[in-house]
Amino acid sequence: MATVGDVMTANLVTVGAEKTLGEVARELRRHNIGSAIVVDDADQPLGIITERDLVESVAASRNPDQGQARSWMSEDLVTVERSTALDEARRLMVEHAIRHLPVTEGGAIVGVISIRDLIGER
Numbered sequence: 009m010a011t012v013g014d015v016m017t018a019n020l021v022t023v024g025a026e027k028t029l030g031e032v033a034r035e036l037r038r039h040n041i042g043s044a045i046v047v048d049d050a051d052q053p054l055g056i057i058t059e060r061d062l063v064e065s066v067a068a069s070r071n072p073d074q075g076q077a078r079s080w081m082s083e084d085l086v087t088v089e090r091s092t093a094l095d096e097a098r099r100l101m102v103e104h105a106i107r108h109l110p111v112t113e114g115g116a117i118v119g120v121i122s123i124r125d126l127i128g129e130r
Contacts, residue, residue, distance in 0.1 A: 012097050013090035015126070016111045016119040022047045023077055025054055029065050030072035032057055042122055043108040046081045053117055055081035058108055087112045088121070098126055 021044045023032050035044055036059065043058040061080040065072065086104050088097050090113045097109055101123060111119040 010094045011090065012088050012092045012094065012109075012111050012121050013119075015094065015128075016090070016121040017041065017125065018119040020045060020117060020119055022051065022053075023057065024049070025076065025078035025081075027077045028073050029062055029070065029075040029077065029080060032077050033062050033072060036062075041120075042124070043120060044077075045110060045117055045120070046077045053085065053110070054078065055083040056085060056108060056110060057081040060107070082106075085110055087117070089113065090118060094126060097121055101126075 021035060021039050021041055023035055023044045023046055025046050025048055032044060043056055045053050046055045046057050048054055057077050057080055065075050065080050086100055086106060087110045090111050100109060107123040109121050110117045111121055
């Protein structure tokens with residue numbers, strides 16, 4: 009049975025909560041990814057910011073160089089363990105209407121799985 013750990017992106021990209029939306033967008037583009045984990049000064053996860061969040065901020069006429077990641081991130085993280093079956097990850101994405109799931113192991117975030125990973129577009 010295939011698991012999340014088989015297809016997740018292990019190169020975790022994090023951004024500080026005070027980063028501007030423009031800085032976040034440049035990080036996503038530089039790493040060719042659709043989300044980043046937002047962390048505090050002690051590198052503890054606070055939430056996740058996605059391409060969709062950036063689009064929402066632009067649609068709300070926000071200046072990307074003034075809005076901060078903490079203002080647009082999703083705080084209630086839905087996560088999966090590395091050993092979670094892909095079907096379960098897919099079900100959670102549909103249930104919560106999300107496209108990115110942080111992957112945990114032993115309580116720590118070790119990667120992210122996206123809808124692209126599930127359909128093999130990487």
